[in-house]
Amino acid sequence: MEFTKTPGWLDWYAGPTRPRFKLPPGSVDAHCHVFGPGAVFPYAAERKYTPCDASKEQLFALRDHLGFARNVIVQATCHGADNRALVDACRASQGRARGVATVRRSVTNAELGELHTAGVRGVRFNFVKRLVDFTPRDELLEIAGRIAPLGWHVVVYFEAADLPELWDFFTALPTTVVVDHMGRPDVKQPVAGPEFELLIRLLREHPNVWSKVSCPERLSVSGPPALNGEQAAYRDVVPFARRLVETFPDRVLWGTDWPHPNLKDHMPDDGLLVDFIPHIATTPDLQRKLLVDNPMRLYWPEEC
Numbered sequence: 479m480e481f482t483k484t485p486g487w488l489d490w491y492a493g494p495t496r497p498r499f500k501l502p503p504g505s506v507d508a509h510c511h512v513f514g515p516g517a518v519f520p521y522a523a524e525r526k527y528t529p530c531d532a533s534k535e536q537l538f539a540l541r542d543h544l545g546f547a548r549n550v551i552v553q554a555t556c557h558g559a560d561n562r563a564l565v566d567a568c569r570a571s572q573g574r575a576r577g578v579a580t581v582r583r584s585v586t587n588a589e590l591g592e593l594h595t596a597g598v599r600g601v602r603f604n605f606v607k608r609l610v611d612f613t614p615r616d617e618l619l620e621i622a623g624r625i626a627p628l629g630w631h632v633v634v635y636f637e638a639a640d641l642p643e644l645w646d647f648f649t650a651l652p653t654t655v656v657v658d659h660m661g662r663p664d665v666k667q668p669v670a671g672p673e674f675e676l677l678i679r680l681l682r683e684h685p686n687v688w689s690k691v692s693c694p695e696r697l698s699v700s701g702p703p704a705l706n707g708e709q710a711a712y713r714d715v716v717p718f719a720r721r722l723v724e725t726f727p728d729r730v731l732w733g734t735d736w737p738h739p740n741l742k743d744h745m746p747d748d749g750l751l752v753d754f755i756p757h758i759a760t761t762p763d764l765q766r767k768l769l770v771d772n773p774m775r776l777y778w779p780e781e782c
């Protein structure tokens with residue numbers, strides 16, 4: 479199937495270029511979303527933004543276009559704790575997609591079992607204030623305690639400035655903990671500065687903590703290169719992602735973040751995002767760990 483456009487956010491977007499970087503066989507896009515379609519899977523009443531529809535068919539076409547073998551679909555806040563669109567996409571993927579869901583304390587064990595059967599292997603806790611209302615920490619700890627026996631992990635999304643306050647909560651979690659988007663560092667600060675150093679310390683002192691080295695397009699101040707530009711896209715993010723990849727090669731994941739909700743200034747070219755990878759994972763060994771070995775161990779351990 480061709481990569482097709484939907485009305486709205488994606489409408490003026492020509493579609494991703496084909497990356498020059500050839501992904502290792504079996505690569506996993508370990509952070510992407512499906513949105514709706516809203517007429518079938520309505521957006522949550524408590525959402526802070528309304529996205530464009532971004533269907534599973536479009537996601538799977540993008541996967542094939544870029545050269546990925548599999549997806550990890552992450553529940554976005556605009557769907558709240560209604561995981562139907564995510565489950566529908568995982569089921570339709572014929573085993574090529576896993577999911578990270580959002581659940582509330584009221585979720586039943588039977589519902590958790592159904593999510594597991596559909597392919598869900600984690601829950602996401604979101605602390606980004608522009609995206610969610612506050613959830614009491616005791617509720618989140620209770621959820622983490624219930625999903626741990628299923629072998630699931632917890633994905634956390636937060637702003638770097640909030641890490642000191644969240645530290646005790648993160649280090650109390652009984653599961654593998656995956657930090658979204660490198661903990662959103664301010665890339666104007668030095669890569670060896672105190673803010674990013676705290677994230678590095680979190681991973682160094684807690685071997686159950688992983689990080690996604692995703693979302694240069696959100697973190698960058700320098701932005702994408704001009705068309706036909708020679709320099710690496712989002713080059714100011716490279717030192718941050720590269721430091722994580724080289725220091726913790728067995729605990730990093732990469733994802734497109736398609737369809738890039740809430741980016742107001744530009745629509746990222748997912749082909750360019752793939753071409754960012756060899757700048758942060760500079761050897762075939764690091765690339766294979768980042769794109770194949772690590773996500774497979776976390777999401778398809780039965781195949782490892």
Ligand SMILES: O=C(O)c1cc(C(=O)O)oc(=O)c1
Binds near residue numbers: 553
């Ligand atoms: O930075 C964001 O706006 C964003 C939002 C969501 C979400 O709404 O869940 O997910 C992401 O990975 C990133």
